[in-house]
């Protein structure tokens with residue numbers, strides 16, 4: 046089963062490879078494994094969770110999560126539905142604060158600072174950690190105003206037109222919308238909307254981009270566009286991505302965290318290690334589809 | 338395929354009973370018909386009396402049937418299957434009515450309630466600076482001080498205006514009322530017209546500038562013409578040009594730009610031409626005309642209690658306009674503020690969450706409390722209380738005064754405004770809030786840029802409908818001791834008032850049938866026209882914003 050997965054990935058990967066500058070290519074892990082390893086482990090830790098517990102009311106959604114997310118790399122989170130991937134993502138930029146019944150215990154540090162310390166302003170934190178949601182959620186405003194939203198709220202209005210153009214280019218959307226920046230963002234297709242949300246998130250130049258299943262509502266073409274984009278993003282940004290698509294995780298990520306039902310982190314390692322030779326039998330069962 | 342396999346047996350599907358559903362459908366139909374019929378009969382009956390239609394001769398009916406009714410019915414039949422035409426006709430109709438009402442309300446507010454020099458003082462200190470800063474903020478979006486500046490103008494401006502009232506108003510007196518209206522209404526109106534023309538109607542830059550310059554020129558050129566008509570004062574001309582001219586001009590151009598709506602112009606054309614033609618025909622054949630109770634004299638003179646023919650609704654109309662203006666300000670500020678707090682700020686869990694829930698439940702209950710109880714409350718806290726707080730004596734706001742009445746009515750509809758605003762705020766998808774917070778927006782930025790723009794149409798509709806309820810209320814006004822009959826309109830916040838429903842109620846007890854049928858019916862029709870106009874504007878606002886949100 047695993048070998049089959051790898052075969053399809055290699056095919057899909059070839060195209061993307063041509064214009065990608067990224068040396069790490071977990072899809073080809075079987076061929077030059079050692080080179081990959083070297084690239085992956087060199088990353089500096091930017092987000093570090095220690096013994097993190099999250100509760101929704103009485104029920105515990107995450108249990109004792111210990112995780113180190115490396116800087117300027119792509120970290121994927123996989124696991125069955127309801128295992129707490131989104132919850133973990135929301136812990137990083139404190140979006141859980143908006144859920145009344147959510148309670149976080151333990152430590153989660155960003156660049157060495159525990160974001161749950163009393164003196165951390167969650168709004169300031171979110172200005173450094175951008176987020177792209179599972180479903181595209183553009184504002185009912187023009188395309189231009191959508192990308193400008195973060196810039197305006199954060200008072201980064203210098204040279205705004207140039208920044209907006211650059212973000213749209215990075216999100217591979219510029220060519221499609223450059224003639225209709227004044228039109229409503231809601232008139233875009235689902236895939237375009239999602240790329241717009243990505244442009245919106247990177248326009249304010251965050252240090253980390255969190256993505257919660259960004260391609261779940263997209264067709265294969267839009268998905269592969271977004272995957273290309275993520276690979277490019279990881280040159281400048283740290284990307285943490287939740288996905289249900291195992292092959293996608295294998296294709297684009299450097300590190301993979303496997304959560305299993307009950308909210309425990311079962312294994313966290315280099316992506317090729319997880320997909321080829323996981324330590325845990327449960328992880329292997331999950332990846333090969335024996336267990337959901 | 339079935340034809341190729343004749344050996345196969347045909348299946349019997351049988352039939353499923355729909356008896357209950359059919360019975361339900363017709364019962365519902367009957368129920369709705371009863372309601373609509375009852376309303377229709379009532380309206381026909383009141384209109385019949387108000388316009389004195391029974392005294393009209395058969396030829397009069399015939400003439401108008403031919404010149405007005407048949408063409409209108411033909412238009413409706415034509416428009417029935419064309420939603421664009423219906424929408425266009427509705428827009429033309431309600432914005433024309435709305436423009437008339439806005440003009441009347443503005444004339445009353447600016448020249449009866451506040452004298453022109455007083456208005457000028459507050460225009461200089463509050464309205465002018467606020468508008469100026471808002472416009473500047475629209476052009477220069479980087480200017481972050483604009484919001485604070487407007488807030489300062491609204492808070493500090495009234496103080497400055499009140500302190501310098503003498504100076505500012507003598508300045509205004511030098512200009513004279515027409516000069517004041519030219520500066521404070523026509524010029525900003527011209528700017529707004531140019532903006533709307535360019536931004537909303539997408540006219541060219543030159544056309545828009547032409548409109549912006551043309552409006553003041555038209556205002557000045559029109560003065561000598563208006564002077565020849567004794568019924569129209571210069572002030573009314575200037576106010577009408579802005580308050581009636583802008584909305585009507587806007588819809589006319591808007592309709593003209595959309596080819597599929599052109600047929601909508603037939604509606605006003607048929608109505609006006611049909612009416613004029615009817616007048617002409619009636620004059621030629623010499624038909625007996627109806628003797629309407631509701632006429633110009635009725636809306637411009639005070640109430641007589643002895644002579645039905647001289648009775649008028651003027652003081653009550655002014656009183657009601659006073660109430661609408663004040664109640665809408667109070668309820669909008671407090672109602673929307675409360676709704677935003679409860680939906681966006683108040684904690685939903687923990688001990689404080691319990692309080693929030695309690696408040697919410699109580700607001701829903703308050704919405705159902707009978708109006709007479711609110712009257713009693715108003716009597717208690719705005720009229721009868723005598724409190725001594727240190728040097729400050731609070732002795733209420735007076736029996737039956739404008740201020741007492743508007744506070745009482747505001748209390749009455751506040752729960753409805755809060756609930757509808759909450760509903761509108763709640764309908765803003767959470768994913769949009771998440772998107773905003775995720776971009777590092779503060780709560781205030783999220784409310785200001787995402788929640789309020791999305792919920793504004795709902796909030797406005799709810800508020801306007803609630804206002805409609807407030808101006809129809811009688812019981813609370815009786816409780817706070819408002820006069821049923823007053824011969825002069827209220828002149829300030831603390832002068833006594835009467836309102837349309839009060840006056841109608843008083844007339845209903847007059848022994849003479851002329852009062853009980855004619856004068857009362859005319860009052861009811863006036864009240865209904867005001868209410869229906871407000872409601873149609875509410876519908877328009879909602880449709881407009883709903884289209885824009887997509």
Ligand SMILES: Nc1ncnc2c1ncn2[C@@H]1O[C@H](COP(=O)(O)OP(=O)(O)OP(=O)(O)O)[C@@H](O)[C@H]1O
Pocket residue numbers: 101106124125126127128129130131132133144146
């Ligand atoms: N707002 C909430 N209130 C209460 N419980 C919640 C809330 N959000 C999530 N949960 C619970 O927390 C657990 C983890 O949810 P989470 O959304 O993190 O799962 P997930 O791994 O992202 O699943 P999926 O792949 O389906 O998106 C689930 O059992 C869910 O029921």
Ligand SMILES: [Mg+2]
Pocket residue numbers: 130131132257
């Ligand atoms: Mg999820």
